Every structure is written in structure tokens, then in C-alpha cells.
Amino acid sequence: MNANAVSGPVIELRDVCTRLGTQWIHQNIDLRVERGDLLALVGGSGAGKTTLLREMIGLQQPTLGEVLLFGEPLQAGHRAERFARLRRMGVLFQQGALYSALTLYDNIAFPLREFGGLLEEEIRALVLSKMALVELKPQHAKLMPAQLSGGMVKRAALARALALEPELLLLDEPTAGLDPERSAGFVRLIRELHASLGLTVVFVTHDLETLSSLANRIAVLAEHRILAIGALEEIQASKHPFIQKFFHYRTTVDEQAADS
Amino acid sequence: MVQAKAHAIALAKSPPPHLRHEGEHCVLTGDWTLLALKPRLIMLRARLLFHGRSVKVWDLSQVSRMDTFGALLLWRAWGLREPETLVLSPALHPAFERVRGVAATPVETAHVDWLKPVVLLGKQFIGAFEQLIGFACMLGMVSIEAARLFVEPRSIPMKEFSAALYKTGVQAMPISALVGFLIGVVLSYLSALQLRNFGADALIINILGIGIIRELGPVLVSILVAGRSGSAITAQLGVMRVTEEIDALAAMGVSIHQRLIWPKVLAMAIAMPLLVLWTSTAALIGGMLAAQVQLEIDWRFFAMSLPHVVPVQNLYIGFAKGGVFGVAIALIACHFGLRIKPNTESLSRNTTAAVVTAITAVILLDAVFAMLTRGIGVPLR
Ligand SMILES: Nc1ncnc2c1ncn2[C@@H]1O[C@H](COP(=O)(O)OP(=O)(O)OP(=O)(O)O)[C@@H](O)[C@H]1O
Ligand SMILES: [Mg+2]
Numbered sequence: 001m002n003a004n005a006v007s008g009p010v011i012e013l014r015d016v017c018t019r020l021g022t023q024w025i026h027q028n029i030d031l032r033v034e035r036g037d038l039l040a041l042v043g044g045s046g047a048g049k050t051t052l053l054r055e056m057i058g059l060q061q062p063t064l065g066e067v068l069l070f071g072e073p074l075q076a077g078h079r080a081e082r083f084a085r086l087r088r089m090g091v092l093f094q095q096g097a098l099y100s101a102l103t104l105y106d107n108i109a110f111p112l113r114e115f116g117g118l119l120e121e122e123i124r125a126l127v128l129s130k131m132a133l134v135e136l137k138p139q140h141a142k143l144m145p146a147q148l149s150g151g152m153v154k155r156a157a158l159a160r161a162l163a164l165e166p167e168l169l170l171l172d173e174p175t176a177g178l179d180p181e182r183s184a185g186f187v188r189l190i191r192e193l194h195a196s197l198g199l200t201v202v203f204v205t206h207d208l209e210t211l212s213s214l215a216n217r218i219a220v221l222a223e224h225r226i227l228a229i230g231a232l233e234e235i236q237a238s239k240h241p242f243i244q245k246f247f248h249y250r251t252t253v254d255e256q257a258a259d260s
Numbered sequence: 261m262v263q264a265k266a267h268a269i270a271l272a273k274s275p276p277p278h279l280r281h282e283g284e285h286c287v288l289t290g291d292w293t294l295l296a297l298k299p300r301l302i303m304l305r306a307r308l309l310f311h312g313r314s315v316k317v318w319d320l321s322q323v324s325r326m327d328t329f330g331a332l333l334l335w336r337a338w339g340l341r342e343p344e345t346l347v348l349s350p351a352l353h354p355a356f357e358r359v360r361g362v363a364a365t366p367v368e369t370a371h372v373d374w375l376k377p378v379v380l381l382g383k384q385f386i387g388a389f390e391q392l393i394g395f396a397c398m399l400g401m402v403s404i405e406a407a408r409l410f411v412e413p414r415s416i417p418m419k420e421f422s423a424a425l426y427k428t429g430v431q432a433m434p435i436s437a438l439v440g441f442l443i444g445v446v447l448s449y450l451s452a453l454q455l456r457n458f459g460a461d462a463l464i465i466n467i468l469g470i471g472i473i474r475e476l477g478p479v480l481v482s483i484l485v486a487g488r489s490g491s492a493i494t495a496q497l498g499v500m501r502v503t504e505e506i507d508a509l510a511a512m513g514v515s516i517h518q519r520l521i522w523p524k525v526l527a528m529a530i531a532m533p534l535l536v537l538w539t540s541t542a543a544l545i546g547g548m549l550a551a552q553v554q555l556e557i558d559w560r561f562f563a564m565s566l567p568h569v570v571p572v573q574n575l576y577i578g579f580a581k582g583g584v585f586g587v588a589i590a591l592i593a594c595h596f597g598l599r600i601k602p603n604t605e606s607l608s609r610n611t612t613a614a615v616v617t618a619i620t621a622v623i624l625l626d627a628v629f630a631m632l633t634r635g636i637g638v639p640l641r
Contacts, residue, residue: 088295099604100502100602100603100604100605101603101604101605101606115294115298116298117298117301118329121336122329122332122333122336125332125336125359125362126328126329126332128362129328129332129358129359129361129362130328132358132361132362133358144603145603146601146602146603164294164295165293165294165327165328165329166295167295192354195351196325196326196327196351196352196354196355197293197325197327198325
């Protein structure tokens with residue numbers, strides 16, 4: 001671990017360009033995610049948010065440019081070091097990506113067992129506490145992923161991402177498919193973990209409610225690049241037509257709420 | 261934001277977990293998180309076990325951060341209740357809140373069930389019965405669909421049919437020719453060694469002719485195709501189940517039996533006899549060449565006398581076998597494909613089962629053929 005590991009950015013994208021098929025998805029993206037950030041990544045559908053997250057994890061190589069995780073290039077170090085680096089983060093995939101052959105319980109227990117050194121009773125308590133965090137009932141523990149509702153899959157995947165309470169969380173649309181109350185609960189949970197553990201969270205969302213209540217920084221991804229990055233007020237002040245349109249919806253809703 | 265960063269950096273810089281025992285109280289310091297605890301877990305567990313219930317005063321005010329696991333470790337050491345005096349900074353409260361309710365739940369121990377073998381056996385039987393019923397249902401549906409296509413030929417899924425024909429037939433040609441050719445060579449070579457001892461060299465034509473055309477060709481192709489196309493069909497249907505494509509088709513009012521199964525069965529029924537012809541030819545060519553080398557039987561003589569020593573009925577039997585085996589393989593593969601539950605385990609289990617069952621069925625059907633065609637096409641002198 002170098003000196004940057006603690007005080008430097010958790011994730012750093014340098015000049016990342018991505019070409020998928022015949023089209024450029026990203027062009028010259030520079031992004032620094034600082035420790036303690038609650039960074040929201042927003043942008044239109046198909047803008048390349050999921051692709052960007054996948055590049056941060058190393059599931060996909062950018063065509064050009066460099067991705068640094070915890071201050072080190074993704075591919076740096078031995079196999080064990082690379083894996084250890086990946087264990088420091090939790091990932092929630094857009095479709096959940098639960099292991100379909102394992103029960104809900106085993107899905108959440110999987111990272112804990114993989115981590116090693118824990119007793120079965122401890123694993124059980126941790127899994128149950130994670131299930132309680134995302135409001136899954138203990139009687140759901142034995143269900144297979146195919147037997148879960150869409151929102152339950154989301155919550156189970158979130159519980160799995162949180163299982164090791166990692167210092168970095170990458171969440172792809174964590175609140176899509178959750179009812180408003182549960183989204184609010186999710187925001188509360190992340191804020192709490194953020195305060196007590198100093199988590200860094202990067203999340204993709206289309207939900208303006210989550211955006212405004214959780215993010216302390218927002219990056220707008222459009223036209224193949226990061227159009228703007230900053231706090232909500234700074235972003236809203238931007239004159240760019242895409243951002244205007246994106247947040248216009250929100251202001252009208254707010255005005256309606258204020259009227260009534 | 262700057263605040264959040266400073267806070268997070270301060271937390272990340274916190275020292276490793278440490279437990280200090282001073283007279284009547286324990287003082288905990290550092291970073292009590294899963295990642296930080298891991299390297300010291302064995303030592304800390306032992307010390308917590310030692311002090312956990314005896315020490316009355318616990319000072320956690322110097323702990324910089326604590327996750328659920330850290331809280332759980334302490335909570336269990338304390339015997340699932342708070343110690344008499346607990347000094348706790350408010351930031352640590354949530355972690356303890358999270359473990360309070362769940363730490364007490366015991367691990368279910370699997371109790372021994374003596375009836376289990378009986379139950380398992382029964383399940384096997386019921387399972388086999390269900391398989392039969394499922395298979396019969398599918399057979400019925402496919403027949404009904406086939407009949408319907410006679411009435412309205414416009415809804416024949418020609419594209420799917422030709423795709424299936426190409427995949428199961430044309431693409432299997434290289435491999436089946438290669439395997440057939442090699443088997444022909446080996447068979448001819450081994451028989452030649454024996455026949456030469458008896459001076460019955462010319463009988464090689466009879467042996468290879470009847471053996472390959474009637475028996476070996478169809479069975480060989482069936483086994484190859486069961487492994488190749490049978491598994492492909494099962495896996496395809498299975499993945500379509502996993503990704504809910506089958507449900508999407510059903511929701512659009514498209515019959516899966518008409519669109520997915522019928523074309524495959526028909527394609528196999530047509531492709532297999534042709535593949536049998538192709539493979540048998542390759543095997544005979546292999547045998548012919550080996551006979552030329554080993555027994556010095558001229559290949560022209562081999563080819564000329566083949567029609568005289570092998571009655572043509574054998575060719576028909578070979579075709580019939582090919583068609584029947586092909587239909588059986590396709591139906592079995594589809595049957596198992598439709599049984600797949602939307603998880604990877606079921607996918608792999610059913611794909612294996614499909615191939616094994618298809619090959620077994622082919623061998624069984626071959627025995628039935630052998631009995632039914634006892635007197636046909638075998639020259640008796
Ligand atoms: N493997 C691939 N090959 C070619 N193009 C791809 C591939 N994967 C994604 N794309 C394209 O990349 C673009 C970005 O996809 P991505 O999944 O990152 O979008 P997104 O921003 O996450 O959208 P959403 O909000 O709808 O989830 C899309 O236009 C998509 O068609
Ligand atoms: Mg996406």
C-alpha cells in the first residue's frame with residue numbers, strides 16, 4: 001500500500017475512453033472519487049453509467065486511459081493483491097446478479113464464507129442482521145433467487161454487497177424497484193454506515209429523491225463525458241441544456257408540492 | 261463534503277484493534293471492523309473469551325470505528341447482554357443495535373432422519389412418474405401442433421426449422437465424417453487381422469457392409485448428435501427459461517411447442533437419416549482404404565461387390581433407425597430443457613440428464629429394432 005492509499009482518491013479515472021462495437025461510449029472521462037464521497041452518477045438511459053461502473057471494478061477494460069482503485073492501477077500487483085483490493089469493495093449489479101443455485105441466505109453468506117475465519121454462528125448472525133437491514137424477513141432465508149420478487153432481489157443483492165461492510169460500495173440503481181418507504185430506508189442505512197464507517201459510495205440512480213437526499217456530489221454523464229460534477233446546487237445552476245432538462249422535471253414536481 | 265472526506269480519512273487512518281485489560285476494566289481502541297480484525301482474530305477471540313464475562317467495566321470510547329462484526333464479536337463475548345458498565349460513543353450505537361436482535365438465534369443443527377432413504381426412494385419413483393407424464397404431455401402437444409400445421413401451413417415456422425436443420429445437420433457433418441472414417445479404419449484393420457488367419461479375406465466386405473450400414477452408422481451418429489445437438493437444445497431451452505424468454509413467448513401468445521420444439525424434432529427427423537448415410541459412407545471409405553492396405557483388396561472390387569453382399573434392406577433399416585433415433589433425441593432434449601428451473605444448478609443437471617437419457621434411449625431403441633428386424637436384410641445361407 002502506498003502513501004496515497006488513505007488520503008488519495010479511492011477511485012480515479014484518467015482520460016478514460018471506451019469504445020463498444022462501433023460507437024464511443026466515453027470520451028476522455030476524468031473522475032476522482034474521494035474518500036467519504038457519496039457520489040451519484042446520473043445520466044440518460046444508455047449513457048454508459050453501468051459501463052463506467054464495470055470499468056471501475058475491472059470487469060471491462062477501457063479502450064484508452066487508466067483506472068486507479070485505492071491509488072493503484074486495477075491490474076497492479078499479484079493475484080492475491082488484486083483479489084484483496086476487490087474484497088475491499090461491495091458491488092450491487094443492476095440486475096441483482098444473485099447466484100441462482102444458492103438460497104437467499106447462502107447468497108448473503110457467500111462473501112462472508114469466502115472471507116474466511118468466521119464461525120458459522122457469527123456468519124448466521126451477520127446474515128440475519130444484513131437481512132434485517134434491507135427488511136428481508138428471516139422466513140425468506142430459504143428461498144431461491146427465482147422465487148423472489150423484483151424488489152426482494154434488489155434488497156438481497158444489496159445485503160450481499162454490504163455483507164463485508166466494505167469501505168467502497170458501487171451500487172447500480174440501488175433503489176430501482178423499491179417502494180418509496182424502502183428507498184428512504186435505504187438512504188437512511190447508507191447515511192448511517194457512511195457516518196460510522198466512513199464508507200465511500202458511488203451509485204447510479206434515476207431517482208431524484210434518492211439523489212437529493214443521499215448524494216453529496218453528483219456527476220452528470222452525457223454526451224460521452226462528465227458534463228458537470230459538484231453538489232446538487234452547483235449542478236442545478238448549470239446552464240447546459242441536458243442538465244436543465246434533467247432537473248427541470250424535479251423543479252416542476254417541487255413547485256407542485258409547494259403549491260398544494 | 262470536505263468535512264466528509266476529512267472524517268473518512270481520519271476513520272481510515274485509525275490504528276488496528278486492540279484490547280487492554282487494566283485491573284477491573286477493559287479498554288478497547290482502534291478499528292474494530294471485519295477487515296482490520298481478520299489478522300488478529302484468533303488472539304482477540306481468545307482474550308475476549310477470557311475476559312468477556314468476568315470483567316464488568318468496558319470502555320469503548322476510544323474505538324474509532326466498529327462494524328456489525330466487531331459489535332457481534334463483543335456481544336457474544338459478553339454472553340449476549342450488555343456488561344454492567346459500558347462506555348460507548350454514540351457513533352457505535354447503531355452497530356450494537358444491529359446485532360442485538362440477531363445474535364441469539366441458534367444455528368439449526370440438521371437432525372438425523374431415519375426415514376430419509378425411504379422418502380428419497382419414493383421421491384425418485386414419483387419423479388420418474390412425473391417425467392413420464394411430462395414427456396407424454398409434450399408428445400401430445402407436439403403432435404397437436406403438427407396436426408395444426410397441416411391445417412394452416414402458413415404458420416409453419418420455416419425459419420426456425422431451417423436454422424435447426426442447419427445446426428443439427430450441416431454443422432455436424434465434419435465431425436461425424438471424421439469419427440466415422442476413423443472407426444471404419446480401425447474396424448477394418450482389426451477384422452482383417454482375424455480374417456486373414458482363416459483365409460476369409462473377402463468376408464471383410466460383408467462384415468463392414470452389414471455392420472456399418474445397419475448398426476454402427478446409425479448408433480454412432482446418434483451418440484454424436486445426442487452429445488452435440490441434444491445438449492445444445494436442452495441448454496438453449498434452459499437459458500430461455502432462466503432469462504424468462506419462454507414466459508415472454510407465452511405472454512405474446514406464441515406456442516413454444518410450435519415455435520421451439522416442433523421445428524427441432526422435424527429437423528432432427530430429416531437430418532439424422534442423411535447424417536447416417538453420410539457417416540456410413542465415410543466409415544465404409546475408411547474401411548475400404550484399410551482393407552486395401554492390410555488385405556490388398558482392391559478398393560474398386562470392394563465398392564463393386566458391396567451391393568451384392570449387403571441386401572439393400574439394410575440401408576432402409578439404417579435410414580429408419582436414423583429417423584427414429586433423431587426424433588427420440590430431440591424429444592428427450594426438449595423434455596429436459598422444459599423441465600429446467602431458473603437456476604444454474606438445474607440447468608447443468610438437466611443438460612447432463614438429457615444427454616445420458618438420450619444415449620440410453622438410443623441403445624434401447626436399437627435393441628428393439630434388432631428384435632423387430634430379425635429376419636430382414638440378413639443373407640442366410
Ligand atoms: N457489450 C456491448 N457491446 C456493444 N455495445 C454495448 C455493450 N454493452 C453496452 N453497450 C452500449 O453501451 C451503451 C451504454 O450502456 P450502459 O449499460 O452503460 O448504459 P447505462 O447508462 O447503464 O443505461 P441504463 O441507465 O439504462 O442502465 C448503450 O448504448 C449500450 O447499447
Ligand atoms: Mg445501467
